[in-house]
Amino acid sequence: MSTLPDSQATEVRSLNRRLAALVLALVTLLLVAALGAALGSVRTPPSAVAQLCWARLTGNPVPADLPPAWETILFEIRFPRVVLGGLVGMTLAVAGAVYQALFRNPLADPYLIGVSSGASFGATVAMYFVWRFAWGGLNAISLAAFAGALLTTAAIYSLARVGGRTPVTTLILAGVAVGAVLSAGTTLLMFTASDAFHTIHILGWLMGSLALANWEEVRAILPYLLLGFLVIGWHAHTLNVLQLDEEQAQALGIEVERVKGVLILATSLAAAAAISVSGVIGFVGLVVPHIVRLIWGPDHRFLLPTSALLGAIGLILADSLARTLFAPRELPLGVVTALVGAPFFLHLLRRQKREVF
Numbered sequence: 016m017s018t019l020p021d022s023q024a025t026e027v028r029s030l031n032r033r034l035a036a037l038v039l040a041l042v043t044l045l046l047v048a049a050l051g052a053a054l055g056s057v058r059t060p061p062s063a064v065a066q067l068c069w070a071r072l073t074g075n076p077v078p079a080d081l082p083p084a085w086e087t088i089l090f091e092i093r094f095p096r097v098v099l100g101g102l103v104g105m106t107l108a109v110a111g112a113v114y115q116a117l118f119r120n121p122l123a124d125p126y127l128i129g130v131s132s133g134a135s136f137g138a139t140v141a142m143y144f145v146w147r148f149a150w151g152g153l154n155a156i157s158l159a160a161f162a163g164a165l166l167t168t169a170a171i172y173s174l175a176r177v178g179g180r181t182p183v184t185t186l187i188l189a190g191v192a193v194g195a196v197l198s199a200g201t202t203l204l205m206f207t208a209s210d211a212f213h214t215i216h217i218l219g220w221l222m223g224s225l226a227l228a229n230w231e232e233v234r235a236i237l238p239y240l241l242l243g244f245l246v247i248g249w250h251a252h253t254l255n256v257l258q259l260d261e262e263q264a265q266a267l268g269i270e271v272e273r274v275k276g277v278l279i280l281a282t283s284l285a286a287a288a289a290i291s292v293s294g295v296i297g298f299v300g301l302v303v304p305h306i307v308r309l310i311w312g313p314d315h316r317f318l319l320p321t322s323a324l325l326g327a328i329g330l331i332l333a334d335s336l337a338r339t340l341f342a343p344r345e346l347p348l349g350v351v352t353a354l355v356g357a358p359f360f361l362h363l364l365r366r367q368k369r370e371v372f
Contacts, residue, residue, distance in 0.1 A: 040325060044328050100330045128187070129197070133163040145213075156220065219347065236289065
């Protein structure tokens with residue numbers, strides 16, 4: 016009876032552990048989503064959530080012993096918020112993993128090259144001038160944030176190009192400089208707003224929230240997220256190669272500049288779409304990829320899907336805390352992610368006692 020060599024047996028065991036981790040993360044995501052749908056000012060027992068979902072899936076009538084309002088609350092308020100939170104968390108975590116790989120910088124996150132500052136400035140302009148148009152399921156604020164994020168990223172990328180190349184250091188520095196200018200512009204608009212309500216509205220958006228989530232927003236951003244994820248997933252192995260220096264990656268046949276441009280475009284597109292409907296939510300894109308990398312290693316073929324699942328889980332839980340801790344008032348979502356994510360991340364780094372990369 017033949018046996019596998021030790022190296023192959025070790026590789027098989029590692030693959031099995033990773034697949035088991037992915038399945039566990041997926042099951043956890045489903046349970047967390049059900050929990051998020053059950054929590055709220057009107058408590059809905061998990062058993063009732065299961066019954067209502069089963070009735071909707073099978074086309075059967077809602078059980079007579081359940082209040083009719085629960086179905087409306089669940090499918091028109093709670094589930095859109097849970098789904099949108101999962102998509103935003105997924106996008107921020109994947110974007111953080113890609114930026115950390117491209118820039119070979121453990122502090123990189125989705126906001127490093129202007130996505131956040133551009134979205135914030137665009138949304139602030141829309142709120143300052145009270146724009147009221149809508150298109151494709153997104154209101155003026157979300158559209159302005161989306162456009163601001165993409166235009167800023169394009170401008171930073173253009174400014175950073177030197178002789179047909181885009182050095183990572185130049186790209187980061189351009190992002191910091193342009194981001195500082197746009198942040199100053201956002202602050203100036205807040206300071207000069209004639210109505211205090213506008214200032215509060217702007218501040219609330221800058222701190223992140225999913226309070227106004229609806230199915231139209233989910234449908235509006237989903238094509239951009241799917242496109243971004245497909246491009247990123249296709250380049251998962253290439254991201255592994257790019258962990259070498261650029262000269263070595265070029266020698267192995269990777270068109271480094273083209274790949275960097277494609278990945279930055281795809282990642283920024285997805286991140287811009289997510290931020291446009293959620294506002295600025297920090298720490299998810301920074302913390303989640305590090306957690307996955309510390310526990311399971313840097314292979315992006317596993318790192319990306321696991322980061323996506325954990326990002327969705329983390330943001331749904333954070334949003335559940337934001338709307339239940341001080342109900343009926345809601346905490347800003349960005350505050351919850353910072354208060355929970357930062358200490359947990361520091362604890363994990365302290366316990367691991369080894370380098371991230």
